[in-house]
Amino acid sequence: MNPQNMKAIKLIYFLTLISILTYSCQSPTNNKQEDGWTDLFNGKDLSGWKTVMGAADFQVEDDVIIGFAKANTPNTFLVTEEDYTDFILELDLKIENLSSNSGVMVRGQFDPSARDGNGLVYGYQIEADPTERAWSGGLYDEARRGWLYPLDLNPDAKSAFKMNEWNHYRIEAIGNEIKTWINGQEVSYVVDEMDTKGHIGLQVHSINNPDDEGNKTYFRNVRVKTENLDPKPFSSDLFVVNTTLNTLTDLEKDKGWKLLFNGESTDGWRAAYKDEIPSEGWQVKDGLLIIKASDGSESMTFGDIVTEEKYSAFDLAFDFKFSEGANSGVKYFVTLSENNVGSAIGLEYQILDDEKHPDAKMGLDGNRTLASLYDLIPAKKSGRFVKGPGEWNKGRVLVNTDNTVTHFLNGVKVLEYKRGSDEYRSKVAGSKYKIWEDFGEAEEGHILLQDHGDEVHFKNIKIKTLH
Known part of the structure; x- marks a missing residue:
């Protein structure tokens, strides 16, 4: 063989060897593309992933990760070996059976x-919910706080997820914001500072019925971007769950939300029937608005406070924490025209320790319990969505321009009614409010925080005027 051919063969051998070594050293979880995305799944095996907690099986078939449901074992998670901080995650997910609840962990933790x-x-x-509830794309705090963003907060997004079809998820976790899309539709927006770093995980939910064993959940095209992030702005006017203290996102500001409590003073509030804030009882401390405990009586010690402004159609959100056995409330359409003794008259979102306060067993069919329209309409709520004494609850009152009113508790819709309707007036006629003409039907009124003699804390009070 001539020397030139020998050199050529050696060169080809050397280049081939370098290529093989380079490929073998590449991590399947670090297959970076030119556009900055990295494939987390190589389409062939589960390199870079590990199964934790439950005993459900994950397999790879035809470029797809398949999770197989297994009875009587805890939730099973296929999680990345690498942790991620700020990122944009995209993947496709498919569910074929109603029993196959699933989800995608972002910044997940494992102990x-x-x-x-x-x-x-x-x-x-980030939920994948094939049931009639349809909360896919909502944010659930697994094994910790529970639901942060149920889709009662964005009902238009309940139709985004398609059963028996591939659904494209986009999840942005950037700074303290987590935003989600399904099939291009905006779904949820949460601002929270609990976790800043963690794994990405795919879930096969636990099942109890052996007949559902073997049902499949499918995942494919799992990719992540961690550098030069280009967050996608939301265009719709969806509700933002913001757990940070007395702040608004740029989206909220753009859509007309305003803080009713700035965390530093009682500016914008005054005593009911007076021109200034009560001299005692109400205090601002560590970003919280607190009514101190007294004797448990209704507005007889320190007194209620009301907003200086009046509101007609609005979206009002507030966080509250009550002490053991406490009673209080947030009232709306308060006109201050009755000049009555005790708390000013208005429609009331009830705040109550249902377990310890006797008022919970009074009234009719539970219409004096937590989140109810006091003495008129009971809140239909599940115990899993109620936070007890010493824990923060999220309240919300939505009054639309057509006088339809909705109460929410921790993101879940608990009641709805229409001011001025025959049904509403019938309930008023059977209540303690029947002595007040046209009760609750004023065109506008103040927002009121009640002093009922028990310690209650408020924060993150925000409102948006609707037109």
């Missing part, structure tokens, strides 16, 4: 020592 050494996954999970 291997929990549950007697069996491990526990917890943290932010």
Whole structure:
């Protein structure tokens, strides 16, 4: 063989060897594309992933990760070995059976020592919900706080997820904001500072019925971008769940939201029937607006406070924390025209310790319990969405321009009625409010925070005027 051919063969051999070594050293979880995206799934095996917590099986077939449901085992998660901080995640997900609840962990946490050494996954999970409830794309705080963004807060997005079809998820976790899309539709927006870093995970939910064993959940095209992030702005006027203290996002400001409490003073508030704030009882401390405990009586010690402004159609959100056995309320359409003794008259979002305060067992059919329209309409709520004494609850009152009113508790719709309707007036006629002419039907009124003699804390009070 002539020397030139020998050199050529050696060169080809050397280049081939370099190519093989380079390919073998590449991590399947670090397959970076020219546009800055990295494939987290190589389409062939589960390199870069590990299964934790439950005993459900994950397999790879035809460039797809398939999770197989297994009865009588905890939720099972396929999680990345690498942790991620700020990122944009995209993937496709398909569910074929109503029993196959699933989800995507973002900045997920794993404690291997929990549950007697069996491990526990917890943290932010973006839901995949095939049931009639249809909360896919909502944000659930797995094994910790529960639902942060139920889709009662964005009912238009309940139709985004398609059963038996591939659904494209886009999830942005940038700074303290987490935003989600399904099939291009804006779904949820949460501002929270609990976790800043963690794994990405795919869930096969636990099942109890052996007949559902083997049902499949499918995942494909799992990719992440961690540099030069280009967040996608929301265009719709969806509700933002913001757990940070007395702040508004740029989206909220653009859509007309305003803080009713700035966290530093009682500016914008005054005593009911007076021109200034009560001299005692109400205090601002550590960004909270607090009514101190007194004797448990209704507005007889320190007194209620009301907004200086009046509101007609509006969206009002507020966080509240009550002490054990406490009674209080947030009233709206308060006109201050009755000159009555005790608390000013108005429609009331009830704040109550249902377990310890006797008022919960009074009234009719529970219409004096937490989140109810006091003495008129009971709140239909599940215990899993109620936070007890010493815990923060999120309240919301939505009054539309057609006089339809909705109460929410921790993001879940608990009642709806229409001011001035025959049904509404019938309930008023059977209540303690029947002595007040046209009760609750004023065109506008103040927002009121009640002093009922018990300690209650408020924060994150915000309002948007509707037109």
